[in-house]
Amino acid sequence: MALEHAILVSLLEKPGSGYELARRFERSIGRFWTATHQQIYRVLKRMETDGWVTAVDVGQDGRPDKREFTVSPAGQDVLTGWLHEPVQPEAVRHDLAVKVRGAAFDSAAGRAALVDEVSRYRAEHEDLLTRYLAGEKRDFPDISTLSTGERLQHVVLRGGIAYERMLLDWLDEVLIELRKEP
Amino acid sequence: MALEHAILVSLLEKPGSGYELARRFERSIGRFWTATHQQIYRVLKRMETDGWVTAVDVGQDGRPDKREFTVSPAGQDVLTGWLHEPVQPEAVRHDLAVKVRGAAFDSAAGRAALVDEVSRYRAEHEDLLTRYLAGEKRDFPDISTLSTGERLQHVVLRGGIAYERMLLDWLDEVLIELRKEP
DNA sequence: TCATCCTATGCAACGAGTTGCATAGCAAGC
C-alpha cells in the first residue's frame, strides 16, 4: 500500500489541503495513482496523528477556510525509507481487455455495440493525450532549464504520453478485429 | 467490480477449477486483471449460489480431486449484460512513477539505489516480454487460420506486448534522468 | 523415512477502496 507515499511526494512538491490533493489526484497524479477525497482525508488524518505531516489553518477570502498540510522531517524519513524498498509490481484492472476476450461469446449485434463503446473510449483517450501534450508544452516549455524535480516530473509525464499513444494504436487493432465478420 | 466477469470469460474459454483459474490469472489473464486464489474461491462460491456457474467433482489420479466449474446460461446472460455496459476507466496503481517523482527528495546515494532497483525492474519486464513473444509464437503460429475467439485473445496478447515494449523504452528514459547529476 | 514441493480448497481477520450522505460558506445568475 502506498497512498501515504503518493501524498508525501505531492506535499513535498507543494504543500496543500486535502481538497487540493484530491484535485491533484484527479489531474496529474491520477495518471499513476488514483484516490478519492474520502481516502485522502482519512489517510491524512492518520498521517497527522503519526506525525508525518503537520497542518495549519489558513483563512481564505471568498472561500471556506482550509487546513494546509506540510511534510514533517519524520514524514521525509518515511518516504526515503519507502523509496529504498523494492518496487512493487503494478496492479492492473483493465476492464476493456476482459470485454474484448468476452466479445467472442456475444452476438454479432453485441459485438457491434462494443465497437461503438471502444470508439467512444478511444476518443476519450485521444482527448487525454491532447491534454497531456498541452500540459507538457505549458509546464515544461524549455527542457534545458529544468531543475531535478522538474525533470523527474517531466519524465513521468512522458510516460503518460507514451502510454496513451500505445493505447490508441492498440485500440485501432482491437477495432479492426472486432469489425471482422466471425 | 468485475472479477466475476473475468472469471466468466475465462470459464467460457475453458471450464476449470478454482485452482486452475488462479493459475490462469497468474499467467495470461493477470496481464489485465490480477486476483489471488482466495478472491477466486470466494467469488466462485457466490457465483455458484447465484446460479452463474455449475460445478462437478472430478476425480484425478495422482492428484487431489477438483471441482470443475462451467458457466450456466444465467452466467452467460450476466456476461453479455456487462459487455453492453460502458467501459470503466482503468484503475492504475503505479508504484514506480510515484518513486521517480519522490526521488527528487532523496539523497544522491538514494537515487543511485533507485537506479539499481529500476534496472532490476526493467530486467523483469524484459523477461516478461520475452515470455509473451514466446507465448505468441507457441499459441498463435499461423494468424490466418484463427477462430474469432483466438483472434480476440491474440489481439489482447498484442496489447500486453505493446505495453511491455512501451514500458521498456520509458524505463530507459527514466534511467537516463535518474543518472543525471542534480 | 523425512523433508520438500505441488495440487487443491478453504477460513478468519484486517486493511483498503467505494458509495452515499451531510454540512457549510460563498459566488453567480435567473
Add this chain to the structure above:
DNA sequence: GCTTGCTATGCAACTCGTTGCATAGGATGA
C-alpha cells in the same frame, strides 16, 4: 429570493483485496 455550483471537510456502511494460516493427498529426491 432561490437555485445551482464550487470550495472544503467529514461520517458511516459496505464491499473488495491482502495476508496468514490450515488441511490433505500425492510426487520427488536425499
